[in-house]
Amino acid sequence: MQYWLMKSEPDEVSIDDALAAPGQCVAWTGVRNYQARNFMRDQMKVGDGILFYHSSCAQPGIAGIAEVASTAYPDPTQFDPGSPYHDPAARPEQPRWLLVDVRALRKTRLLTLAELRQQPDLADMVILRRGNRLSITPVTRQQWDKLMKLAGD
DNA sequence: GCCAACGTTGGC
DNA sequence: GCCAACGTTGGC
Numbered sequence: 001m002q003y004w005l006m007k008s009e010p011d012e013v014s015i016d017d018a019l020a021a022p023g024q025c026v027a028w029t030g031v032r033n034y035q036a037r038n039f040m041r042d043q044m045k046v047g048d049g050i051l052f053y054h055s056s057c058a059q060p061g062i063a064g065i066a067e068v069a070s071t072a073y074p075d076p077t078q079f080d081p082g083s084p085y086h087d088p089a090a091r092p093e094q095p096r097w098l099l100v101d102v103r104a105l106r107k108t109r110l111l112t113l114a115e116l117r118q119q120p121d122l123a124d125m126v127i128l129r130r131g132n133r134l135s136i137t138p139v140t141r142q143q144w145d146k147l148m149k150l151a152g153d
Numbered sequence: 154g155c156c157a158a159c160g161t162t163g164g165c
Numbered sequence: 166g167c168c169a170a171c172g173t174t175g176g177c
Binding site: 154155156157158159160161162163164165 | 166167168169170171172173174175176177
């Protein structure tokens, strides 16, 4: 069992949106970074823990808990000319981009980026490293436990 | 809106 | 295969 942090822009898919979705499940479309794709393809297992992070918004931070609900499969938006995630170079017989389904479990109180930065125990989190832009990053068991404690669970 | 930091592209 | 130019991310 591994743990992950996944960024979502709440204007697109917030933790509330995910909780309101059928089965509390959303397909994690739009990942267009090879490192993030490879995490989904090579390492994610159904049941892995996910920190649901709101990015590019007024109050960036961890907003909820989710879990991996499927193994990786082709992201259909890469083949859709009408989608902002369309990739003209992707071929259906050899998909370039993958996604997993994510099942939202519950909201947490908002653990803001500023608060996370104040925690010495979390200083090594990938998300807190300078210049980090990866939308999917691994989280250690120790970091996960600390965050659960911070969230009040 | 700014801009630092990073990933990708493409000429050579 | 190098690397400059460009585009994107994302906090502020």
